[in-house]
Amino acid sequence: MSDPLSVRSLRNLVSETRNPRTTDVDLLPVPEVVGRINAEDKMVASAVEAELPVIATAVEVIADAFRAGGRLIYIGAGTSGRLGVLDASECPPTFSVPPSMVIGIIAGGDRALRHAVEGAEDSEAQGVDDLAAVSLTELDVVVGIAVSGRTPYVIGALDYASEVGARTMALTCNPNSLLSRHAEISIAPVVGPEVVTGSTRLKSGTAQKMVLNMLTTAAMIRLGKTYQNLMVDLSISNSKLQTRAVGILSEITGVEPEEATVLLAEAGNDVKLAICMKLTGLNRDAASEVLAENGGVLRKAIDKTRGTICARLTD
Numbered sequence: 001m002s003d004p005l006s007v008r009s010l011r012n013l014v015s016e017t018r019n020p021r022t023t024d025v026d027l028l029p030v031p032e033v034v035g036r037i038n039a040e041d042k043m044v045a046s047a048v049e050a051e052l053p054v055i056a057t058a059v060e061v062i063a064d065a066f067r068a069g070g071r072l073i074y075i076g077a078g079t080s081g082r083l084g085v086l087d088a089s090e091c092p093p094t095f096s097v098p099p100s101m102v103i104g105i106i107a108g109g110d111r112a113l114r115h116a117v118e119g120a121e122d123s124e125a126q127g128v129d130d131l132a133a134v135s136l137t138e139l140d141v142v143v144g145i146a147v148s149g150r151t152p153y154v155i156g157a158l159d160y161a162s163e164v165g166a167r168t169m170a171l172t173c174n175p176n177s178l179l180s181r182h183a184e185i186s187i188a189p190v191v192g193p194e195v196v197t198g199s200t201r202l203k204s205g206t207a208q209k210m211v212l213n214m215l216t217t218a219a220m221i222r223l224g225k226t227y228q229n230l231m232v233d234l235s236i237s238n239s240k241l242q243t244r245a246v247g248i249l250s251e252i253t254g255v256e257p258e259e260a261t262v263l264l265a266e267a268g269n270d271v272k273l274a275i276c277m278k279l280t281g282l283n284r285d286a287a288s289e290v291l292a293e294n295g296g297v298l299r300k301a302i303d304k305t306r307g308t309i310c311a312r313l314t315d
Contacts, residue, residue, distance in 0.1 A: 013148055013149075013174050014173070014174050014175065014190055014192060014193065015173050015191075015193070015198070016148070016193075017193045017197070018193060019040070019192070019194060019195060019197065021036065021039075022040070022196075025195060040194075040202070040203055041202075041206060043191055043192060043203065044189070044191050044206045044210065045210070047191045048207055048210045048211060050189065050190075051187050054185060054186070054187055055214055055215070056218075057185060058143075058169055058185050058187060059219050059222065060222075061141060061167050061169075061185065062141050062215060062216075062219040063218075063219040063223060065139060065141045065167065066101070066223055067223070067295075068139055069139055070139030070141060070166075071100065071101055071102065071103060071140045071141070072088075072101070072102045072140070072141050072143065072215070072216070073102075073103045073104075073105065073131070073134065073136070073141065073142045073143070073166075074087065074102075074104045074105065074145055074212070075104075075127065075130065075131065075142060075143070075144055075145065076105075076106060076144065076146055076151070076153075076154055077106065077107035077108070077112075077120060077146065077153050077154065078107075078112075078116075078121065079147070079201045079205050079208075080146050080151075080154075080171075080208060081104070081105070081107055081108075081112065081145065082106060082112075082113055083145065083205060083208050083209050083212060084106070084143070085104030085105075085106055085113060086104070086212075087102070087209075087212040087213065087215075088102040088103055088104035088216075090216075091216055093234065093235050093237060093241070094220075094231060094234060094235075095231070095233050095234070096234060096235040097220075097225075097233075105130050105131070105134070105157075107123075107126065107153045108121075120153065121151050121152065122152050123153055123156070124152045124155055124156025126153055127152070127153040127154060127155070127156035127157030127158075127160065128156050128157065128159075128160040131161060136160070136161060136164050136166055137164065137165075137166065138164055138165030138166055140161075140164075140166040140167070141166060141167045141168075142167070143168075143170075143171055143215070144157055144168070144169070144170050144171070144182070144183060145172075145208060145212075146170075146171075146177075146179055147173045147200040147204040147208070148174060148177070148200075149170065149172035149174045149177020149178055149180060149188070150177060150178045151179070154170075154179060155178065155179060158182040158183050162182070167184060167185075168182070168184050168185070169183050169184065169185040169187065170182065170185070170186045170188075171212075172186070173188065173189060173190060173191055173200070173203075173207055174188065175188055187211055189207040189211065191203040191204055191206075191207050223295075223296070223297075224296050224297030224298060224299070227252060227272070227298045227299060230248045230251065230252065231248065231271075232248060232252075232271050232272045232298055233271070233296075234248075234271060236271075245264060245271045246260045246261055246264060247260075248271055248275075249263060249264060249274055249275060249278075252275050253275060253278040255278065260274075263277065263278055266284065268284075272291065272298050273288055273291065275298060276290065276291055276298060276301055276302060276305075279302050280301075280302060280305040
């Protein structure tokens with residue numbers, strides 16, 4: 001059996017090959033160095049665009065899992081793991097979801113967020129243990145993140161997820177990777193060799209971040225966490241978000257900020273509820289009930305209420 005970490009197999013990965021456009025980068029003045037980096041970065045969006053059909057499929061799977069009470073769990077090592085933790089940590093304040101709904105797991109634990117933890121990514125068993133520690137179930141979706149597509153920690157995690165019955169996805173930056181064969185859905189934006197050979201925190205990391213943004217944002221939109229393109233489910237945890245909430249309420253309902261502030265207080269700082277109350281004329285309890293009846297989707301709640309009112313007027 002060949003050594004999966006051999007120099008030869010590593011060099012065969014697209015993400016590990018040398019970039020012919022930057023072999024002289026150490027001789028260039030700074031303006032040209034950053035120009036080369038920028039030129040390479042321009043390729044990332046196109047690489048992600050090529051994966052949009054499969055990303056859309058992944059979003060539908062994630063949204064369905066959320067509706068069924070499941071969770072989205074990212075798992076990875078190094079930069080890939082950090083990006084998963086980052087995306088997961090942004091969901092509660094942005095969409096007012098519990099921290100347990102989107103979880104980021106990184107090989108080596110929280111220490112690995114700031115420090116390299118040697119050998120953490122090399123154990124398949126540790127990937128299994130870390131997923132088991134969050135009580136993985138068949139309702140969940142597990143996204144294994146690894147630029148190389150061959151990280152043992154992530155492979156072990158996806159195999160365990162499959163055994164449990166959870167849905168599995170792989171996010172890599174190499175085509176036809178080993179990891180893709182351990183997942184139901186494979187997303188692989190191929191951005192090519194890095195400016196600095198093997199430094200996958202560059203283009204590869206950017207591509208991964210773009211995909212993760214899409215997975216959670218699009219899934220949350222499908223769940224009704226936005227109204228138009230506004231964050232009506234944001235959690236008000238500081239003065240900036242309080243100001244943003246008032247602005248959103250004013251934008252949608254057309255009221256002045258002063259009235260929006262009062263409305264927000266009446267709704268218990270629940271932006272979505274305040275909007276529903278204002279646009280439907282319902283009191284807090286009634287608006288809360290119609291929102292619940294429509295799965296928390298503000299547009300559906302408003303349309304249903306207005307339709308009911310119109311029906312009564314025409315009777």
